[in-house]
Amino acid sequence: MTIECALSAPADRAGAILTIDLGAVVENWRRLSARLSPAPCAAVVKADGYGLGAAAVGRALFGAGCTRFFVAQLDEALALRAALPDPQILCLGGLPARTDSTFVHHRITPVLNHLGEVDAWAAVCRERNTALPAAIHIDTGMNRLGLSPAEVDELSADPTRLTGIGLDLWMSHLACADEAESPVSGEQLARMTAAVARLPKAPVSFANSSGIFLGSAYHFDLGRPGVALYGVNPTPGKPNPMVPTIRLDARVLQVRSVDLGMTVGYGAAHRMPRAGRIATLGVGYADGYFRSLGARGHVFVDGVPAPVVGRISMDLITVDVSGLADGAVVPGKLVELIGPNRPVDTVAEEAGTIGYEILTSLGRRYHRDYTGGDAGKKAV
Template identity: 50%
Template sequence: MSALLTVDLAALVQNAQQVRRRVGPASMAAVVKADAYGLGAAQVVQALAMAGCGQFFVAHAAEACAIRPFVPHAQIFVLHGFDASAAGSFRDFRLTPVLNTPGQIKAYAGTGITLPAAVHIDTGMARLGLAPDEIAAALSLTNIALVMSHLACGDDPASPMNARQLADFNAARQSLPTAPASIAASGGTFLGSDFLLDLVRPGICLYGGAPHPGLPNPMLPVVRLTAPILQLREIDSGQSAGYGATYVAQEPRRLATLGIGYADGILRSASNRGSALVGGVRCPFAGRVSMDLVIVDVTDAPRDAVFEGGEAVLIGPELTLDMAAEAAGTAAYEIITRLGPRIARRYVDG
């Protein structure tokens, strides 16, 4: 018995279609880095391509090369930019580097590759992208496919930084040749029409995560994570459960041990905070998450739903990705991308 991640490709496609309707006439490029946020890039890319998506973003050139066979005619942007040691891959696989530094621009121009490139302007994250005094380096490029930036607080519609970054980006790109522009990822896509520009780059919202955590989520759930019940145990008041004895029963309780743990991506920070659904009832984690196991308190679950070999739901429509993230004190991005290879994947179409 093993944990199972079910990926609803029809819901994924519907989320992409919703974004495309929302942003038109702007275009949409799907972010499929980190193996499509852990869901399986091959399957995700093919489903999105069949639904009409022709542009994708990844982090590394190797990720782009891996998906190229599934989308032979798509434009694939590489966010980490250009590395001269991978020049052959960029040329042979027709990849579009997102150039972040003057050094990358110089290296790309020096290869003689005539394929288009994107230019990334840093407008406040201090992470990747050209600083204001470096933007002139991009004037040496003859084929700019996209000028982009990235919002630091796009998931918070109340943040004044969003408007500041947009204004700075619109001003900065005036010094470059006219090219399509993009600043919105998932959160930015839902900030308003000013942020849509020519292209949006949704990631987490395609996979069911809320574009603005804490607000109503307009996206369909895409993933369902279940784990098997391996053992049941009755404990008395005063007895503990798990490493460190951090859970102590205040009265007789019924516990179930699930076959999933932090080696599979269930964060230790969810210890005594997370929960699972058993028989439709939310059952709290009892004690620390261990490497391969999680204990949940199933005292209040229907007796006929709690049995060895039964199923507990850790992520699903009633216990969402964002709920799991909140319980672990993190973001939906981390929850979904950490789901490990020991978890079986199953793909369904609705």
């Protein structure tokens, strides 16, 4: 005799549920596009779309009209190309040795970061007798990637080194765009303006998420926001002009009564100041819920805050729910870790980090539920 049984749903098996609103990502892109206009707005989807899923995010944004996407590494570009056959994909990490055929075959545009890469790509173009597109990064003060001032001098003195390249874009990156009063952004703007004035004419991209809010002088010919697309505030200290894109809810696994003086978690780090109740949730630092949130973080239960107590474990956190009514917290209930009551930036502040790190650390064990942006759902 065969016994049939229904398999449990993935959402029921997961310790936590991450809800990703692709419609909100699209709305943020539209808001940024409106601020940039008439310059177009690209999208940075590196680090797997800042943790939200590059394929899903990319498809939703392409469906909304975004035609240029930036990633950091070639493998990211190849994965995105598999999801998005048509738009331009630019790879910020340069032109690693022995990868030129991969760039060409998959129509990935390299961002060239030093003259050695410029010369190598020019040779590829001449060998193939095709003006293959490339962007060139100019370092205006970050001292990470990009042509140094000496290399800009060298290239401006001999622009024939660009012969054969389909020069698509000059670009640079702002160091302090999220500090509106910092003089560094203005200094970088002056260096960028002076550099491109000496070089062959091509479109210019300068503004990142926060740079878009520094004013039209920074917009040039293309904006390339990243973190603002995903709801992190690009204007710290001011109201967030973006809409939230994620909600993270953890499942209550157990609720127990504890007496005065009893300890909770590893290291007996929390001692109960009074008798109460502790709820254990099915999420931990292995899921990207930072260990630094132990004794600092908060969750919300039906709109009511409850403090995280004790150390964050690999798979579990403990929350003091003594202040909630009896029966308000039971096994199986979902509790808000990130959401309307706990925005990403608030969680980041409690963790002693930034919203970027919270997003890019989102765990792979969460059940991911994509909403909105029908084009993006197909990638999941």
